[in-house]
Amino acid sequence: MMSNQEPTALERFINGILPENPVYRQLLGMCPTLAVTNGLKPAMTMAGATAFVLICANIMTSLMRNLLKPHLRILVFTLTIATFVTIADKFLAAYLYPMSKVLGPYVPLIIVNCLIISRCEICSSKQGVGTAIADGFGMSIGFALALASIAGVRELLGSGTLFGFEILSPEIWPAWGIMVLPPGAFLTLGLLLGLAEWIGSMKKKTA
């Protein structure tokens, strides 16, 4: 009965990557999307940490979905997420110390990333563990792709590098310092959202 109404594991996985991309389609998780995308390295670390928390929280909420009381569920979700974020934060501080300094408060801020709570609410508190894991992976890949696209544009235009390797030498590309500063984040995301919307409308026209 449930499986007829709710999307299956495979659909959840595919939906997360492009059709329901967390950043471009649902506008969720804006805070890390804007804050850590001044380079590909911090962006990918953030995507990894978010993926870990999202998948673990999905598994946990899916396992205890029959025990949840409706009025307490949001509190239970946030406390579950906060536990996994503490693990991720301590792990980063232990093994990737310079990166955890760069990310600073944005690792603990994963707790209030609406993406994770919305996945717990929409998917994993209603469906089985397998579907929840597939959903977590799909959404994480979608989130990582979105972060990579924004960070790629900003790092390339702002410092002429990708992952720290020089792509555009300073002679041919005078780096736009504004792109790695806060205004660049807003401008890039705004224009990329417009681009995604435009491509979507083109597809609809041809279809």
Added chain:
Amino acid sequence: MDIFTNLILIFVSAALINNFVLHYFVGICPFLGVSRKVDTAFGMGLAVTFVISIAAFLSWTFTYFILRPEAPLPSWVWQTVSGEPTATVDLSVLSYIMYIFVIASSVQFVEMYVRKFFPPLYKSFGVFLPLITTNCAILFACLEIMKNLQDPTNLWGLGQAMALAVGGGVGFTIAISIMAGIREDLDLCDVPKPLRGAGIALIVAGIMAMAFMGFTGVDKGLEGALSALLK
């Protein structure tokens, strides 16, 4: 630097120079979602300022006495239990869970209190209060306070924590009100179709962030002016 100058500098820095929304990107969800009209945007700003102050007060108290390294309360308990007179305890691993708990419960309590004793205020705040639980600006303020309570030789007092929280809330109110004012006029403009909605709002926010970058360095000048004034 005396305490008065320090407080003013923290306040101005949180409100303008390192604006929560336009510099740290926290509180983007309400910034984009509730900025269609100036009145509601201002109401949201006030609600956030209110909750952020309460959460900052609670999180400073909890962090100072319980959660920071060498905090007095757990250290005293552990010394009494273990019998080692100089042992100290570091419970900072619990801080994130504690903050979330504090924020969620303080939003609940504020909502109940306001509904019972200030019904007109509840009518104007009502919709926003539950939304604030997942507002990153509040958790961000708690984390900043925690960061300044780590080094036992240089601890923030309650005054500094409150200056940061109120400053951040005022900065959020300023940013979201300006944004709502611009968006009200933007409704009359001919925006390219794919950019309508979130796209143009983000571009406007980018231009605002550039404007707010103009405040960089104001703190140095303000510090000089205040020290000259107080002499």
